[in-house]
Amino acid sequence: MILVTGASGQLGAGIVEHLLTKIPANEIAVLVRDAQKVAALQAKGVSVRTGDYHDVASLQTAFDGIDKVLLISSNDFNNRIGQHKNVVDAAKAAGVKHLLYTGVALKDIQTSPLKPLLEDHFLTEAYIEASGLHYTFLRNSLYFEVVPMFLGAQVLETGVYFAAGEGKVAFALRQELAEATANILVSDGHENKIYPLTGATAYSFAEVAQVLSAIAGKTVGYHSPESSEFEGFLRQIGLPEGIVLMSVLFAAGVKNTDFEETDASLETWLGRKPIDLQTFLQSVFA
């Protein structure tokens, strides 16, 4: 039986939706904190288990009878590495054979401005490797879906204002990551493999502005301020401190070319070319 954590979240829900098209519902389990959020899955025959990454005993009970666990990285930065270690320890204690983990496709965490935020993905991978469980690391690129968040709702009027310089990102659509992940979960031969799941092409924010210009039928410019100016602006418009920090660090990571590398794994496990920038932006802004 396959268990997917984070199934009340966007990526996890997408993965389970795809799994249901491939294997019987009674071969799928999910781990959630609140069973009510996935009542529809329970109605379809999916085994709903409750547990919390902070509570190792709840996880061990939830993993009873499970062969393969997909750990979706937590979105809670409060001791995220500790949460993930709990999942690994519980999986091992419960006799799980294979642990898959959704990390990040990032060039070199040691030299990345995003190290304070994202190093725990790599520490989690190291902990899983040391556990002796079979592992598969699904290193997800930045979601295309973060682009509108970085651009802001008024981007067609204001232009693109983002401190990413000429850095490029091989964005991937969350739903395509979900589909490819479901295909990996139901097939064999992934033991001790690392798959960077990225788009086929990396794009700069200047290219984002060019595509937006074509969609809007007018020039949408791109301005990349200094990081300190960018940070001050985000604060001035009243964004919460956590969002300011996250935006500044991600922009710096992009500028540092952290997300430029492309890999064929997403295309392989999707069975088609991943969506491109134009198609994505068209779907949001046209």
Ligand SMILES: NC(=O)c1ccc[n+]([C@@H]2O[C@H](COP(=O)([O-])OP(=O)(O)OC[C@H]3O[C@@H](n4cnc5c(N)ncnc54)[C@H](OP(=O)(O)O)[C@@H]3O)[C@@H](O)[C@H]2O)c1
């Ligand atoms: N590649 C990217 O661009 C990108 C962007 C954003 C996030 N991410 C990472 O990828 C992950 C999946 O993305 P997503 O879009 O699906 O995120 P999401 O919609 O925020 O889902 C996060 C999931 O984690 C669960 N979770 C959080 N804390 C937990 C805990 N203590 N115990 C058990 N479950 C817990 C949440 O459960 P509840 O419903 O109970 O809260 C939710 O199901 C995120 O968690 C984050 O680590 C990647």
